[in-house]
Amino acid sequence: MNERSKPYSAILNKSVFFAIVLMLSVFLPVSTTFAHGPKGHADMEFTVIRAAQKGVLLYDRLLTSGKLTESWATDLEDIKVSRRINDNKSEFVVKFSRSKGEPRSAYIFFNDKGEYIGSNFTGK
Numbered sequence: 497m498n499e500r501s502k503p504y505s506a507i508l509n510k511s512v513f514f515a516i517v518l519m520l521s522v523f524l525p526v527s528t529t530f531a532h533g534p535k536g537h538a539d540m541e542f543t544v545i546r547a548a549q550k551g552v553l554l555y556d557r558l559l560t561s562g563k564l565t566e567s568w569a570t571d572l573e574d575i576k577v578s579r580r581i582n583d584n585k586s587e588f589v590v591k592f593s594r595s596k597g598e599p600r601s602a603y604i605f606f607n608d609k610g611e612y613i614g615s616n617f618t619g620k
Contacts, residue, residue: 542610544588548577551590551604554612564602571595587613 552575558564571594578589586608593601599617607613 542588542606542608544577544579546610547579547588547590547606548575550606550610550612551575551577551588551592554604554615555590555592555602558602558615567597568592568594568602571597589619591619 555564555568559566559569572592573595574591574593576591576593578591580587580589588606588608590604590606591601592604601619602615602617603619604615605613
């Protein structure tokens with residue numbers, strides 16, 4: 497890649513990141529509107545979709561506060577959400593991977609109630 501195309505690449509990566517955030521902010525509230533059961537909000541389960549939404553919001557706060565450098569926005573390549581059992585407790589892991597730089601991934605963790613329980617660069 498030559499020097500002239502680098503700014504356009506950064507703009508494209510930022511555009512992709514913000515498009516994902518926009519899509520999540522538009523579609524996730526709609527899905528939660530229809531997710532209410534007969535008991536209302538009290539029985540609403542924390543899901544992979546809600547973990548993705550909360551993870552992206554927290555990730556954005558880490559970027560704007562400077563705790564994550566700008567390259568985490570410009571080089572963001574992939575976002576994955578998974579559910580795992582850790583110490584006999586269910587937790588959600590939101591993994592943000594970038595195309596270059598070290599560390600390559602940042603992880604945000606939520607318990608099965610949707611409460612933030614930590615973040616790191618190892619996934620452990």
